[in-house]
Structures are given as C-alpha cells and as structure tokens.
Amino acid sequence: DQQVKQNSPSLSVQEGRISILNCDYTNSMFDYFLWYKKYPAEGPTFLISISSIKDKNEDGRFTVFLNKSAKHLSLHIVPSQPGDSAVYFCAAGRSGAGNEKLTFGTGTRLTIIP
Amino acid sequence: ETGVTQSPTHLIKTRGQQVTLRCSSQSGHNTVSWYQQALGQGPQFIFQYYREEENGRGNFPPRFSGLQFPNYSSELNVNALELDDSALYLCASSLGSNGYTFGSGTRLTVV
Numbered sequence: 001d002q003q004v005k006q007n008s009p010s011l012s013v014q015e016g017r018i019s020i021l022n023c024d025y026t027n028s029m030f031d032y033f034l035w036y037k038k039y040p041a042e043g044p045t046f047l048i049s050i051s052s053i054k055d056k057n058e059d060g061r062f063t064v065f066l067n068k069s070a071k072h073l074s075l076h077i078v079p080s081q082p083g084d085s086a087v088y089f090c091a092a093g094r095s096g097a098g099n100e101k102l103t104f105g106t107g108t109r110l111t112i113i114p
Numbered sequence: 115e116t117g118v119t120q121s122p123t124h125l126i127k128t129r130g131q132q133v134t135l136r137c138s139s140q141s142g143h144n145t146v147s148w149y150q151q152a153l154g155q156g157p158q159f160i161f162q163y164y165r166e167e168e169n170g171r172g173n174f175p176p177r178f179s180g181l182q183f184p185n186y187s188s189e190l191n192v193n194a195l196e197l198d199d200s201a202l203y204l205c206a207s208s209l210g211s212n213g214y215t216f217g218s219g220t221r222l223t224v225v
Contacts, residue, residue: 006156041218043216043218044157046214099162100214101159102171103159106156
C-alpha cells in the first residue's frame with residue numbers, strides 16, 4: 001500500500017531551467033509534507049516543508065505547492081543548478097499521530113544537464 | 115554541533131545471524147527514528163524512540179528491535195537475518211516536531 005507516490009523515477013533538466021518534481025498521496029490524514037534531497041553515500045537532508053493549511057511555501061530557489069483536493073504536491077526548483085542533481089524524496093506525516101513517523105515516496109532522480 | 119553518526123558504515127552478514135547497528139543522535143535531540151531503505155525504494159519507518167521508550171512502530175516483524183540510551187543514542191538489532199533485510203538502514207534524530215536530521219546510514223548486506 002504505497003500511500004505516497006512519486007511516479008517519475010527520473011528527470012533531466014537543463015541548467016538554468018525550472019525543475020518540477022511531483023508527488024501524490026492517498027491518505028487524507030496526512031497534514032504536513034516535506035521534501036528531502038539525497039546524495040549518494042549520504043543520508044537524506046531536509047529541503048522544504050509545507051503544512052496542509054497552506055498551499056505554497058517558498059525558500060529561495062525552492063517552492064513547494066500543495067493541492068489538497070487533488071492530494072498532490074510539487075517541488076519547483078528555479079533556476080536549476082548542477083549541484084541540484086540528487087534523488088528527491090517526498091514525505092508525509094500526521095501531526096496528531098503521537099509520533100513523528102514519516103511516509104516516504106520512492107524518490108525521483110534529478111539530473112541537471114550543464 | 116555534531117550531526118547524527120551511524121556505525122558501522124558497511125556490514126556483511128550471513129543469513130540467520132544477528133546484527134546490531136548503532137546511532138549517535140544530534141546534540142540535544144531526544145527522539146530517534148530508524149528507517150530501512152531497500153534498493154530503489156524510499157525509506158520505510160521501522161520504529162521511533164522517545165526518552166528511551168518505543169513511540170511508534172512500522173510494519174516490521176518482532177525480530178527487529180531497538181533500544182535508546184539515557185544519552186539518547188540508539189541501537190537497532192535484527193535477529194535471524196534474511197536475504198531481504200539487505201538494505202540501507204537510516205537513523206534520524208529530532209527534537210519535538212522540528213524535523214529530522216538523518217545519518218549517512220549503514221549498508222547491510224545479507225548473504
């Protein structure tokens with residue numbers, strides 16, 4: 001039962017253009033969402049998050065959009081840079097669950113082409 | 115401020131053996147979570163410890179067990195290893211709901 005889905009295993013984008021990574025979820029109890037970035041041989045690092053009471057959160061080049069009715073979120077990176085090449089994981093959590101369990105998607109490998 | 119440290123970085127074990135993985139949480143973090151990341155998959159929640167007590171468990175059998183110590187460091191123990199236990203095991207520490215800091219993981223290979 002894959003509650004968080006990232007349907008694109010890979011994405012290639014030209015340097016300087018916009019990268020858009022997508023994520024869908026099925027559990028309507030999720031009320032906060034996060035994006036993590038992972039380089040080889042390193043643990044995931046937190047990128048940006050959004051609460052379900054918002055539909056957009058921006059942090060520098062990174063913007064996350066949340067469409068609750070469609071149970072869909074996306075991460076926009078603009079402009080894309082070579083250092084953005086990594087695997088990106090979408091994750092979701094429930095603030096009332098009593099713990100901080102996150103449910104992750106399977107990841108999207110982003111390659112920025114110089 | 116040190117981050118999350120996991121040891122060992124790599125490990126090879128034989129089916130049926132037992133393994134212990136270790137994690138030192140980030141300074142000041144009182145919650146530790148363990149995740150299993152199989153090849154091509156996202157991290158899957160194993161369990162979480164808060165102030166030395168288990169605080170939530172994912173869909174993993176009882177042969178996966180853990181401990182958290184008074185200094186908030188943690189161990190993950192897996193008994194009766196199976197080939198499918200081969201994965202990257204990630205430890206993450208946190209303080210309240212301020213988000214995780216992940217370690218670099220332990221790559222376990224079961225042969």
